[in-house]
Amino acid sequence: xxxxxxxxxxxxxxxxxxxxxxxxxxxxxxxxxxxxxxxxxxxxxxxxxxxxxxxxxxxxxxxxxxxxxxxxxxxxxxxxxxxxxxxxxxxxxxxxxxxxxxxxxxxxxxxxxxxxxxxxxxxxxxxxxxxxxxxxxxxxxxxxxxxxxxxxxxxxxxxxxxxxxxxxxxxxxxxxxxxxxxxxxxxxxxxxxxxxxxxxxxxxxxxxxxxxxxxxxxxxxxxxxxxxxxxxxxxxxxxxxxxxxxxxxxxxxxxxxxxxxxxxxxxxxxxxxxxxxxxxxxxxxxxxxxxxxxxxxxxxxxxxxxxxxxxxxxxxxxxxxxxxxxxxxxxxxxxxxxxxxxxxxxx
Numbered sequence: 001x002x003x004x005x006x007x008x009x010x011x012x013x014x015x016x017x018x019x020x021x022x023x024x025x026x027x028x029x030x031x032x033x034x035x036x037x038x039x040x041x042x043x044x045x046x047x048x049x050x051x052x053x054x055x056x057x058x059x060x061x062x063x064x065x066x067x068x069x070x071x072x073x074x075x076x077x078x079x080x081x082x083x084x085x086x087x088x089x090x091x092x093x094x095x096x097x098x099x100x101x102x103x104x105x106x107x108x109x110x111x112x113x114x115x116x117x118x119x120x121x122x123x124x125x126x127x128x129x130x131x132x133x134x135x136x137x138x139x140x141x142x143x144x145x146x147x148x149x150x151x152x153x154x155x156x157x158x159x160x161x162x163x164x165x166x167x168x169x170x171x172x173x174x175x176x177x178x179x180x181x182x183x184x185x186x187x188x189x190x191x192x193x194x195x196x197x198x199x200x201x202x203x204x205x206x207x208x209x210x211x212x213x214x215x216x217x218x219x220x221x222x223x224x225x226x227x228x229x230x231x232x233x234x235x236x237x238x239x240x241x242x243x244x245x246x247x248x249x250x251x252x253x254x255x256x257x258x259x260x261x262x263x264x265x266x267x268x269x270x271x272x273x274x275x276x277x278x279x280x281x282x283x284x285x286x287x288x289x290x291x292x293x294x295x296x297x298x299x300x301x302x303x304x305x306x307x308x309x310x311x312x313x314x315x316x317x318x319x320x321x322x323x324x325x326x327x328x329x330x331x332x333x334x335x336x337x338x339x340x341x342x343x344x345x346x347x
């Protein structure tokens with residue numbers, strides 16, 4: 001798989017607006033996709049053909065640039081499948097996610113063939129690969145959801161950008177876990193290719209997180225099966241990863257499938273403008289800041305990359321209400337367990 005992923009973290013710097021074509025190393029430009037789901041092309045990856053014009057810039061022609069990657073979090077697993085539908089039968093409010101990847105160094109033109117990888121928790125706050133990690137509050141055990149999902153692969157996947165730089169995923173609205181707000185993790189890759197059902201080679205250009213408006217998230221969490229998870233939900237303003245900025249900070253544009261019935265699902269969209277020459281896995285050290293609680297403290301699943309955290313990785317004692325974790329798969333070594341616990345920042 002791409003990169004040398006470790007249980008490490010990097011703090012995030014403030015987002016700022018720059019004129020088109022100016023991007024910091026490892027930076028990502030993010031803007032709301034104003035004509036959501038207006039794409040007329042197929043979702044098949046295209047490596048040749050005419051480059052389409054993307055609506056990635058604002059009305060003033062300015063690209064909003066996120067200066068740095070954020071942490072990949074402690075729940076990253078290498079080896080996600082290339083697929084559109086990542087639910088595997090997990091129950092929840094349907095979410096169709098449409099992301100457009102563009103080159104912020106070249107007039108925000110689409111980047112066909114770029115791969116977008118996402119992963120997130122289920123309706124009760126559990127991640128595949130870490131199904132015994134306590135999500136905080138009070139929630140049923142992950143095994144009680146009644147699905148036939150593979151506990152090592154659900155709600156994880158890649159899609160390859162088509163000629164318009166568009167990828168689409170069929171998933172569910174994520175739940176939450178202490179002390180984080182509702183979010184989806186993502187990585188943007190270039191230079192690799194689909195092989196044996198996964199994405200191989202190339203490099204990671206960007207690691208980030210996508211966020212949800214508080215009012216929509218809290219309405220969804222009153223529905224089943226989300227309502228079975230009780231406790232204190234962290235709002236955007238109190239989250240230690242989201243720093244504001246709306247679309248430039250990763251906030252999704254959400255449209256209900258049926259306005260009067262949120263249980264019917266949402267369409268989420270965002271345009272991701274990145275530097276194809278940059279490399280940023282989200283696994284490097286990056287400044288100070290108090291780490292959140294909620295990082296799993298158990299042994300990572302078998303096959304999960306491990307390593308010593310880089311210098312500069314924030315350390316500290318998580319809050320008393322932070323969930324503890326025990327990985328659902330077999331231990332690779334006591335060293336890797338120690339590494340994952342000490343180097344995890346926000347997840």
